[in-house]
Amino acid sequence: MKNGPTPMTASERDATRRRLQIWQEAQPLLEEQRWRELMALTDERALKMTQSLLGRQSIFPAPRDTSGLVEQQALFQRSRCR
Numbered sequence: 001m002k003n004g005p006t007p008m009t010a011s012e013r014d015a016t017r018r019r020l021q022i023w024q025e026a027q028p029l030l031e032e033q034r035w036r037e038l039m040a041l042t043d044e045r046a047l048k049m050t051q052s053l054l055g056r057q058s059i060f061p062a063p064r065d066t067s068g069l070v071e072q073q074a075l076f077q078r079s080r081c082r
Contacts, residue, residue, distance in 0.1 A: 008016065053059065
């Protein structure tokens with residue numbers, strides 16, 4: 001069994017080239033749209049979007065009950081005993 005990458009077929013290379021060309025053509029248009037949206041963004045809207053983002057529970061891990069210092073010291077102690 002080979003562990004290296006499998007060479008692409010001619011049709012895969014052509015499809016990859018087409019996808020790359022599409023992204024290269026889309027990039028300046030997307031950049032222009034991004035700047036238009038940023039220029040139209042009000043402070044109030046930016047604040048609401050930021051608050052909404054920061055209010056999501058899945059972004060930040062749950063707070064820990066401890067700092068982990070005791071667990072770290074126990075780990076160091078175990079490694080010293082070996």
